[in-house]
Amino acid sequence: MTGTRPVLVVTNLDDPTTDLVVDELHDRGVPVVRFDSGDFPTTLSFEATITIDGVNGTLRTPTRTADLSRIRSMYYRRPSGFSFSHLDGQTARFAVTQARYGLGGVLASLPGCLYVNHPHRIGDAEFKPSGLAAAVDAGFLVPDTLFTSDPGAARAFIKRRASVICKPLSTPLYRIDGVSCTVEVLEVSAEEIDESVAGTVHLFQERIDKSADVRVTVIGDKVFCVRIDSDLLDWRTDYSRLTYTVVDPPPGITEALHAYLAHFRLVFGAFDFAIDRHGQWWFLECNSSGQWAWMEPETGLPMVAAMADLLERKMT
Known part of the structure; x- marks a missing residue:
């Protein structure tokens, strides 16, 4: 595959969304190299040189x-991360750091590569305060939002509004009895706020009726809008109760x-x-690594094809 321009796909083994995209690329004859950063160094290896001629390896x-100098594009989804469990804790932390800044740095510096999305840009966009500030600048309506570890500030914010929700600022893996769980968005009252709020930062947001x-x-220049109807505060908690309708965005949204x-x-x-x-x-x-493929069979929208077009760099 060194003479072709492959698509790099970086994700974990269990990623049905990526499976669909890879199958579409294969059907088009587009070469794909798929791996998980967690495969390094056991089954994944690399060498890269940087000279006045750029990155090669x-x-x-x-x-x-x-061939790292000929990567067409990279689909960076949800890799499991580096793991050196065979090493002691201190040595493993050192090895992870070297792998992150070494292999990770090379993958973030490929010449002429289209990143979907660039891993550093994903990291920037994952900060919710930054995302909300950018949304305001872009012209979106944004609910009043408070970030705080001060119980008094939280109570005052809630009392001034008809309804307020609390939701996580990030969603790391959270298991109960070994089962992966979703941290729900919940409505919260001022009376429920206690001193435990002081333990870390919380996000409180005015609830939209x-x-x-x-x-x-x-996906690139393609915009797919799907209305989701349910009686749920957080629709992610029960997909069986959702109905989907393709809609057009209001003026200014695109x-x-x-x-x-x-x-x-x-x-x-x-x-x-x-x-x-x-x-x-x-x-x-906005989730820069969000799920989307489950909506295609529900709506008929050609989303897998659009992602393959983008990665193939077959753009209109």
């Missing part, structure tokens, strides 16, 4: 070899979507909005 998996939710998936992505230098984003009783769209968040 090779990356090897058990079945593929890629919504009639529906919208998931907007932007421009704001692209302005938001340009702010973080992203080419893909999974945006969540709440539609209020007056039909206004309120920005909630």
Whole structure:
């Protein structure tokens, strides 16, 4: 594969969304090299040189070899991360750091590569305060939001509003009895706020009196808007109760979507909005590595093809 321009796919083994995209690329005859950073150094190896001629080198998996100077694009999804469990704690931390800044740094510096999305840009966009500030600048309506570890500030914020929700600022793996769980968005009252709030930062946000939710998936220059109807505060908690309708965005939304992505230098984003009783769209968040493929069979939208087009660099 050293004479071709492959697509690098960086994700974990269990990623059905990526499976669909890889199958589409294979059907088109586009070469793909897929790996998980957690494979390094056991079954993944590389060497890279940086000279006045730029980055050169090779990356090897058990079945593929890629020329790092000829990567067409990279689909960076949800790799499991580096693991050196055979080493003692201190040595493992050192090895992880070297791998992150070594292999990770090379993968973030490939010449002429289209990143979907660039791992550093994903990291920037994952900070919710930054995302909300960028959403305001892009022209979206954004609910009043408080970030605090001060119980008094939280109570005062809640008392001044009809309804407030609390949600996590990030969603690391959280297991109960060995089962992976979703940290739910919940409505919270001032009476429920106690001193435990002081233990870390919390996100409190004015609850929108919504009639529906919208998931907007932007893939390059393609915008796919899907209205999600349910009676749930957090629709992620029960997919069986959801109904889907393809909708057109209101005036100004498409421009704001692209302005938001340009702010973080992203080419893909999974945006969540709440539609209020007056039909206004309120920005909630954008996930730069979000899920989207489950909506294609529900709606008929050609989302897998759009992602393959982007990675193939077959853009209109």
